[in-house]
Amino acid sequence: MPEHPTSDRAARVDETAVLREAVDRLRAEAEGLRRAMRTRGVIEQAKGMLTERLGCTPDEAFGHLVRLSQDTNRRLADIAAGLVGLAVPIEDTAGDQEVPPRAVEQTRPAPHPPTPAPPGSAPLTPVPGLAARYHLAASALASADTPEELARLLHEVAMAPLGVVAVVLGLLEPDGALVLVGSHGVESRRISQWQRIPPEVGVPLVTAAHGGGLVWEFDPDDVGGRPPETGRIVPGRIACAVPLRRGDRIIGAMSLGWGGPADRARAATRYLDALAGLVAAHLLRVTAADSTEPGLVVPGGEYWFRDVLDAMFEPVLVLSSVREGVSAGAITDLRVGYANARAAAGPTVGRRLSELFPGLVATGAFAGILDAVATGVRYEGWAEDFTGAGSAVIFSVRAVPFLDGVLLTWRPRNGAAERAARLGEVQRLAGVGSFQWTAGSRGVELSDEALRLLGLDSGRTSPVTSAEALACVSPPDRAAVRLFAGRLLGGRRSAALDFDVGPADSSARTVRITAETVVDPGTGRLRAVRGVLQDVTEWHRTEQVMAGMRARLAEQRRRAAAEHRTTRTLQTALMAAPSEPEPSRSGLDHAARYLPAADRPRVGGDWYDLAELPDDRVLLAVGDVSGHGLTAAVGMSELRHALRGLCYTGEGPAGMLGRLNAMLCHQGSHRIASVLCGLFDPAARALTWSAAGHLPPAVMRDGAAALTEGPTGSVLGALPETRFRDTVLPLGPGDTVLLWTDGLLNRRGGTGRPDHLLRAAEECAASDLADCLDHIATRLGGPNPADDSCLLAVRLRPGR
Numbered sequence: 001m002p003e004h005p006t007s008d009r010a011a012r013v014d015e016t017a018v019l020r021e022a023v024d025r026l027r028a029e030a031e032g033l034r035r036a037m038r039t040r041g042v043i044e045q046a047k048g049m050l051t052e053r054l055g056c057t058p059d060e061a062f063g064h065l066v067r068l069s070q071d072t073n074r075r076l077a078d079i080a081a082g083l084v085g086l087a088v089p090i091e092d093t094a095g096d097q098e099v100p101p102r103a104v105e106q107t108r109p110a111p112h113p114p115t116p117a118p119p120g121s122a123p124l125t126p127v128p129g130l131a132a133r134y135h136l137a138a139s140a141l142a143s144a145d146t147p148e149e150l151a152r153l154l155h156e157v158a159m160a161p162l163g164v165v166a167v168v169l170g171l172l173e174p175d176g177a178l179v180l181v182g183s184h185g186v187e188s189r190r191i192s193q194w195q196r197i198p199p200e201v202g203v204p205l206v207t208a209a210h211g212g213g214l215v216w217e218f219d220p221d222d223v224g225g226r227p228p229e230t231g232r233i234v235p236g237r238i239a240c241a242v243p244l245r246r247g248d249r250i251i252g253a254m255s256l257g258w259g260g261p262a263d264r265a266r267a268a269t270r271y272l273d274a275l276a277g278l279v280a281a282h283l284l285r286v287t288a289a290d291s292t293e294p295g296l297v298v299p300g301g302e303y304w305f306r307d308v309l310d311a312m313f314e315p316v317l318v319l320s321s322v323r324e325g326v327s328a329g330a331i332t333d334l335r336v337g338y339a340n341a342r343a344a345a346g347p348t349v350g351r352r353l354s355e356l357f358p359g360l361v362a363t364g365a366f367a368g369i370l371d372a373v374a375t376g377v378r379y380e381g382w383a384e385d386f387t388g389a390g391s392a393v394i395f396s397v398r399a400v401p402f403l404d405g406v407l408l409t410w411r412p413r414n415g416a417a418e419r420a421a422r423l424g425e426v427q428r429l430a431g432v433g434s435f436q437w438t439a440g441s442r443g444v445e446l447s448d449e450a451l452r453l454l455g456l457d458s459g460r461t462s463p464v465t466s467a468e469a470l471a472c473v474s475p476p477d478r479a480a481v482r483l484f485a486g487r488l489l490g491g492r493r494s495a496a497l498d499f500d501v502g503p504a505d506s507s508a509r510t511v512r513i514t515a516e517t518v519v520d521p522g523t524g525r526l527r528a529v530r531g532v533l534q535d536v537t538e539w540h541r542t543e544q545v546m547a548g549m550r551a552r553l554a555e556q557r558r559r560a561a562a563e564h565r566t567t568r569t570l571q572t573a574l575m576a577a578p579s580e581p582e583p584s585r586s587g588l589d590h591a592a593r594y595l596p597a598a599d600r601p602r603v604g605g606d607w608y609d610l611a612e613l614p615d616d617r618v619l620l621a622v623g624d625v626s627g628h629g630l631t632a633a634v635g636m637s638e639l640r641h642a643l644r645g646l647c648y649t650g651e652g653p654a655g656m657l658g659r660l661n662a663m664l665c666h667q668g669s670h671r672i673a674s675v676l677c678g679l680f681d682p683a684a685r686a687l688t689w690s691a692a693g694h695l696p697p698a699v700m701r702d703g704a705a706a707l708t709e710g711p712t713g714s715v716l717g718a719l720p721e722t723r724f725r726d727t728v729l730p731l732g733p734g735d736t737v738l739l740w741t742d743g744l745l746n747r748r749g750g751t752g753r754p755d756h757l758l759r760a761a762e763e764c765a766a767s768d769l770a771d772c773l774d775h776i777a778t779r780l781g782g783p784n785p786a787d788d789s790c791l792l793a794v795r796l797r798p799g800r
Contacts, residue, residue: 023358042135046080077139078132130271133158137275141282145350147182150282154254155184158275162268163260166234169244169283170197170205171252178209178252181287185257186234192304194233205233208241209253214269215241218262238265242272244280251280306338312409315343319353319405321373331373334405353408359386360397369399369406376401383410431535438528444469450533453511454501474500474508488517488529498536510540563630586618586682591769593791595744595783604788605632605673606741607640611647616682619647622694622739622790623675635671639664639716643677653677653690654724657716661692661724664717672717676739680731685796687729687737692716698758699729700736703765705758733798736761736769743789744780756780769793 043065050061069076137158144150147169155167166185170178176199183191197206204215217232217239232239236257244252254276258265309316319334334353348356353366360366365383372379379399386395399406427433433450437443443463451458454472466485473481477499484497494516500508515531592608605625612618621643625635642663646656657677664671676697678689689697689708693715696708710727731737738761745757760779764772773791783789 023355027355040139042077042139043080045135077136080135130268133161134271134274134278138278141278144282144286147283147286148184148349149182150279150286151182151184154275154279159256162271163258163264164256165236165259166257168205168233168255169252169279170209170254171283171287172209172250175199176210178206180233181283188307188310190233192307203233204239204241205253205255208243208255209250211243211250212241213243214272216266238262240265240272242276244276244283246277246280246284251284254279306340309338309340312340313342314409314411316340317343317348317353317408318402319408321404322352331370334369334373334408337405357383357386359383362386365397369397369408372399372401372406373404379406386410433533434530435533436528436530439526453509453533453535472501474502474504476500476504484513484515488515489526493517498540509535510537512536566630586612586616586680587797588618588680588682588794589769589797590792590794591773592793593773593777595777595789595791597743597784597786597788604628604743605636606743606788606790607636608739608741608790608792609640609644610792610794611644613647613679618680618682618794619644620678620680620687620689620737620739620792620794621675622741622792623673624741624743625673626671632671635669635673639673639675643675647679652726653679653688654726657690657692657713657724658722661716661722662720665720669717672715674715674742678737678739680794685731687731688726689729690724690726692722692724693718695740695742695754696727697729698738698754698761699731700738700761700765701732701734703762705738705761705765707754707758731796733796736765736772736793736795738776739792741788741790743784743787744777744791746787747781747784748786769795 043062046065047058047061050056050064051058056064065076065079068074068079072079137154140153140157141150144153151167151169154169155164159167167183168180168186168191169182170180173179173196178197178199180191180195180197194203197203199206199210204212204217208215218237234255234257236259238258238260240256240258242254242256243250244254256272309318316339317336318338320337321331322333322335323330324332336348336351336353336356339348353369354361360369360383363383363386365379365381365386368379368381371377378401379397381397383395383397395410395412397408397410399408427447427449431449431453433447433453435444435446435450437445441463443465445463446454446456446460448458451460451464454464454469456464456468456472470478470481480497481499484495487495494514496512496514498510498512501511502508512534513531514534515529517526518528518530519525520527590610592610594606594608597604605623605627607623607625609619609621621640623636623639623643625632625639627635639660642660643656646659649656651659657675660673660675664673672693674693676689676691676694678687678697680687687697689710691710691712694712696710696712698705698707708727708729710729711725713724714722729737738757740757745753757776757780760776761772763779764775767775773793777783777791
């Protein structure tokens with residue numbers, strides 16, 4: 001069977017869906033037109049009558065009908081049929097008239113004469129509305145295309161409202177036999193038993209067909225009735241056989257099964273006689289259509305054959321050829337002669353295959369089915385969602401030549417064969433095979449994929465002996481495989497093992513075996529060992545590569561941790577204990593915090609310094625050297641010590657920053673640094689400061705905090721010609737000066753700003769300096785996850 005071309009699958013799904021929607025829409029429109037045609041004739045007759053009697057136009061007559069329908073809350077077709085029926089005398093109008101004359105005439109003695117009304121019974125009451133029902137039936141029967149459909153419409157439209165539960169139609173053959181051609185409400189087994197009734201069998205249906213008039217049968221519980229005959233075909237308490245006349249000729253008979261009272265059935269005899277003429281005309285019409293376009297013929301038309309098809313689990317359609325064109329010789333389509341119970345979904349009999357299942361045409365299967373009819377060679381293919389299920393289901397389709405057409409059947413591609421094929425594909429793609437060893441057997445049964453994994457012929461059908469299987473294992477792993485088998489045979493319930501297959505070199509394939517034992521629940525004896533083989537060569541090699549990568553990563557982590565410890569030790573040694581001025585000389589209280597990055601194991605280049613000079617001045621400085629790690633820590637140390645050495649030259653902050661900038665630019669270290677440097681003069685109670693790419697200091701005075709105004713130059717190491725300027729900041733008793741590095745504020749998302757720091761400082765203005773720095777760090781979010789930061793504060797004591 002050809003495989004489904006996956007590359008065009010989506011396009012065909014769209015084409016099929018569009019085609020199916022178009023066919024469904026046309027089908028609904030055709031059904032609506034058919035229903036309309038059933039009542040249009042009656043409505044047109046009623047319009048003509050009103051036009052003549054009322055002297056109005058056809059449109060006015062139609063408006064009158066519509067108003068009657070709205071006023072009485074009845075269907076327009078029923079109103080029209082009732083008006084037309086007034087002019088057609090088919091209802092029983094005389095209570096003492098039991099049956100019309102035609103209903104009692106007989107052309108020859110019958111074994112079962114007609115049953116008269118029971119003696120002493122009340123006069124028959126006319127059944128109302130039969131005239132209207134007659135005209136509705138006339139319109140409905142005109143739309144029938146097959147005898148089966150004629151019987152169904154006769155029952156549903158004309159007879160069911162009167163209590164009829166079943167209808168059987170029969171045609172007379174030249175030898176006097178009666179052939180049942182259509183039925184509704186009768187089980188198939190019963191119809192099959194009475195398919196062809198010889199003329200000698202005196203059942204009521206044959207009696208009526210041979211001129212016996214209306215023949216009645218009543219159940220014993222009816223007053224005046226008699227036991228039913230053994231030849232009754234239809235179910236019900238009452239059976240009635242009515243001859244079918246076409247002019248002066250009887251062409252057959254119909255049998256009706258009644259479920260209501262006998263009086264109501266007998267009161268409709270004139271209606272039955274009039275209706276029989278309609279049925280006869282339409283029965284000749286639909287059987288003539290069958291003769292010009294062959295349908296389901298013997299043996300396909302036998303009811304027992306239909307029962308065989310209905311018993312099948314798969315859907316089956318019996319199709320006959322449709323020949324059209326100039327010569328009417330080419331097969332252009334197929335017509336449904338019968339659909340079994342699994343295939344029938346609505347009225348399918350008599351319809352064309354291309355109309356029912358447009359998906360067959362879209363996928364190309366339709367052409368293959370027509371070729372099967374023409375060549376007599378069965379067709380097997382596939383089609384996608386041609387049944388209208390609305391999903392991407394692929395169906396396997398089979399068409400077998402049968403009589404003038406084919407027997408068509410289909411199934412979703414999920415049967416046992418398809419599942420086995422898919423399982424084999426899954427095993428191949430996953431590199432997994434199965435095996436089983438049964439106690440007492442000579443060898444191990446292996447799937448095709450398991451044979452391939454062991455390097456054996458995948459087409460082998462005989463079991464593989466233990467020696468053959470062990471020979472496939474690499475020599476270094478054979479002892480482990482023997483131990484594995486011994487553990488399972490010794491009582492272990494499950495086990496797994498990885499071993500190599502083939503020569504003991506780089507070309508060997510690694511296979512993982514996972515097995516479990518099956519024991520007898522009664523005796524506990526070992527019955528079988530089953531399991532799977534899986535190719536884990538790539539996984540094993542990947543694991544080896546990953547193990548090497550994990551070892552290298554561990555070594556890199558060890559080295560990084562050692563570097564981090566060294567750098568942290570260096571930085572702690574540099575900044576743990578800066579020189580502290582004596583309180584009696586400087587009059588300053590101070591506190592400092594170094595906050596390492598929370599997420600980075602490597603330290604940065606942030607630093608601070610506070611030192612008292614020989615002339616009683618105090619150095620205040622914070623800075624940040626670019627980079628991280630040991631290199632940044634060394635650069636920070638050089639810059640910090642260079643600045644402290646420059647303090648002894650008598651230079652001011654701007655001059656010291658200029659010399660540091662010249663040093664960095666001359667060294668060519670490609671490092672830059674931001675620095676805020678200040679010198680506090682206790683005698684003048686003033687702080688002289690200068691900045692290189694750094695924010696100015698903040699001053700807290702009388703509970704309020706603000707940034708100091710002053711110029712800031714570019715970062716150190718960027719431009720050799722940069723000039724820096726000093727700014728003098730007078731201080732009073734209790735004033736606090738804050739210096740910090742940018743890591744305190746520059747956080748992810750831009751959440752830190754100088755005004756945040758100032759507000760946090762104001763909240764702790766009256767607190768101890770150490771507590772105040774802790775509060776500021778907490779309010780700003782603690783240590784920066786991505787960068788180190790420093791915070792330095794000095795406060796001039798009151799009374800200075």
